[in-house]
Amino acid sequence: MTAPEGRLAADEGRRRPPTAQQFVLGELRRAITTGRLRPGDPIRQESLAEELAVSRVPLREALKTLQGEGLVTYQAHRGYFVERLSLDDLREVYLIRELLEAEAVRRAVARLTDEVVEAAEQAQAEVERAAAAGDVLAMAEANRRFHMTVFEAAGLPRLVRMIRTLWDSTDAYRSVYYGEEANRRRVVEEHRAALDLLRRRDADAAVRALAAHRTHAVTSIEAVLPPP
Amino acid sequence: MTAPEGRLAADEGRRRPPTAQQFVLGELRRAITTGRLRPGDPIRQESLAEELAVSRVPLREALKTLQGEGLVTYQAHRGYFVERLSLDDLREVYLIRELLEAEAVRRAVARLTDEVVEAAEQAQAEVERAAAAGDVLAMAEANRRFHMTVFEAAGLPRLVRMIRTLWDSTDAYRSVYYGEEANRRRVVEEHRAALDLLRRRDADAAVRALAAHRTHAVTSIEAVLPPP
DNA sequence: CTCCTGTATTTTGGATCCAATATTGATTAT
């Protein structure tokens, strides 16, 4: 097994060649979030393994991980399928995010340091650059970093992990959202407002602002979802 | 929307002999929750697979699932270990449960049917029987059914799945809690009170009661956790 | 033509084997 170029593994700080399984995991995530594998698609292990130049064993373990994250579903003896979110599913994910992220933001504001604010500002700068350039992928990445920076300041690693998993499960639809110029502009503005409220340590207002931010996203995504 | 198609459900309602992987998953859960595998223990694949009379392949896939659920941790090239919850971890899990379960209860109360109340009452009857008999395992099972019955009435399958995962991650410590006669009696009483509030559709009071219920549990478990 | 049935093919599930990495233990120099 040849070690591929990939180093997107965000795991432990160990400097080690990634295992085939970690490589496959990253590739699968990318394939799903970029739409290369589309919601509802069955995942054929043989061909996919061949394409990634690994055997089916690490592929299957990676799929189990993705199943746990809700990116794919599994039926015994029938295989894995890219998760197809219904409208209800999407709303539910955003409802749960609301519950978890509100708490994360409150805690984060309570113990916010200048370093965190600065990191968020840097992420926001990248968001604005990507938004202007129309670079959807970079924007999604920077946007995520912006929010996670704040959440992580809460000092609740499990909570952050769950939030991250929820984000993952809707990644496939996020690129759609950023595809629209108007949405990109709105994200930039809403982030600026949220950042300002964070600087002023106004937890309640920040929570409200981010709730609205999410609502805009889900409403916009709902509009382009295929009818059931 | 109780999802008639239930894509999130584990078995899709099909009556089929379990795969080795499903069998192993169940056995591992039991081994961890009953303390047969204890927090911090490394999981030796070869011997465990032999003991369960399967190869390492389905074992490893089951472990990946448990990793996603937080019951085991994983380090590349070093293997899997039964998760050892710190005090902070335990408190964090209960905090997250608070956030999610409060919402689930509110939604459940809003659409509560007599069937659900009846199912909860039946589960409670079993809790009381097991509590009297000192049957810790049966009590844990019935207790879980009691709560899940209510949560599921919320009609939010993903939310329930996450709550269930959180419960799983602390299962190893729950049996400790039920080991105490006084705790068992308190659980019975608190359930009765909660059930009464549900019958009266008093969401706020029910949420408060269940929050106190959780607090008692976490406080009691904290007391017996080994010091860091 | 439709529906069933049995068969061939595809696809997934699992077992075994080999390779890569980590751990252990002995040995030696300081």
Added chain:
DNA sequence: ATAATCAATATTGGATCCAAAATACAGGAG
């Protein structure tokens, strides 16, 4: 003794092979 080094062993990671199940397909009965 202690620490470093290197061989021996144990354990995990991955590839290949075979078995079991599902799907696709062809042919025949109604």
